[in-house]
Amino acid sequence: MTLPYEVKNERRKENEVDKIFIDRWSPRAISNKDFTEKDLMTLFEAARWTASSSNIQPWRFLYAMHGTKDFDKYFDFLMEFNQMWTKNAGALIVLISKNNTANKEGKEVPDPMHSFSAGSALTSFLLQARIKNLVAHGMGGFDKDKAKKELNIPNDYTVEAMIAVGTQGNIEDLPERMQKSEKPNQRKPLKEIIMKGSFKKGWR
Numbered sequence: 001m002t003l004p005y006e007v008k009n010e011r012r013k014e015n016e017v018d019k020i021f022i023d024r025w026s027p028r029a030i031s032n033k034d035f036t037e038k039d040l041m042t043l044f045e046a047a048r049w050t051a052s053s054s055n056i057q058p059w060r061f062l063y064a065m066h067g068t069k070d071f072d073k074y075f076d077f078l079m080e081f082n083q084m085w086t087k088n089a090g091a092l093i094v095l096i097s098k099n100n101t102a103n104k105e106g107k108e109v110p111d112p113m114h115s116f117s118a119g120s121a122l123t124s125f126l127l128q129a130r131i132k133n134l135v136a137h138g139m140g141g142f143d144k145d146k147a148k149k150e151l152n153i154p155n156d157y158t159v160e161a162m163i164a165v166g167t168q169g170n171i172e173d174l175p176e177r178m179q180k181s182e183k184p185n186q187r188k189p190l191k192e193i194i195m196k197g198s199f200k201k202g203w204r
């Protein structure tokens with residue numbers, strides 16, 4: 001039995017950085033064994049303290065625990081590829097964000113940063129999962145319209161992403177094609193993603 005975080009991490013940092021940023025990755029070998037709602041609350045707590053534009057906190061998390069009718073409902077939103085590895089997850093989550101916010105006069109006005117802030121909350125959630133040796137994996141591969149309709153999500157919310165979360169599963173239990181990629185992947189070199197001053201011609 002091989003657990004994801006036992007796999008050799010071949011990521012190499014270019015600069016000093018806390019270990020957690022290199023150690024966090026998105027395994028697909030996921031299990032509901034010993035995963036509790038209390039574990040999940042710790043991850044939501046991390047997300048709760050994320051920075052957001054004007055501290056609006058537009059993120060909302062809908063969730064379903066493994067073995068419930070809601071879990072099966074959430075599972076049906078997922079694309080086939082994601083269904084192949086999430087069926088044993090401890091919980092499935094739908095991350096949504098509120099498009100508007102009340103201004104000082106109590107009038108609803110657009111929050112142009114709502115998706116950006118929700119994405120930041122996802123990162124806090126994922127990092128906290130790794131700190132607790134849990135598996136958390138973000139997913140864009142699902143039917144957002146179906147999720148919106150079946151979960152009665154009002155129109156002034158955007159369906160952003162789903163998350164599978166649980167304890168570490170056995171890599172050998174994954175479909176063969178997924179076993180090969182079950183390890184920390186690499187990143188672009190820093191020189192490709194930073195530029196001092198203005199955007200220079202030829203930069204991609």
Ligand SMILES: Cc1cc2nc3c(=O)[nH]c(=O)nc-3n(C[C@H](O)[C@H](O)[C@H](O)COP(=O)(O)O)c2cc1C
Pocket residue numbers: 024025026027082137138139140141142161184185
């Ligand atoms: C918003 C978002 C959507 C993603 N969608 C999927 C998905 O539908 N299926 C999947 O297997 N992985 C998905 N991933 C995982 C990414 O492929 C993964 O984060 C990326 O390859 C970087 O690898 P790492 O998270 O292991 O560092 C998603 C990640 C994010 C943040």
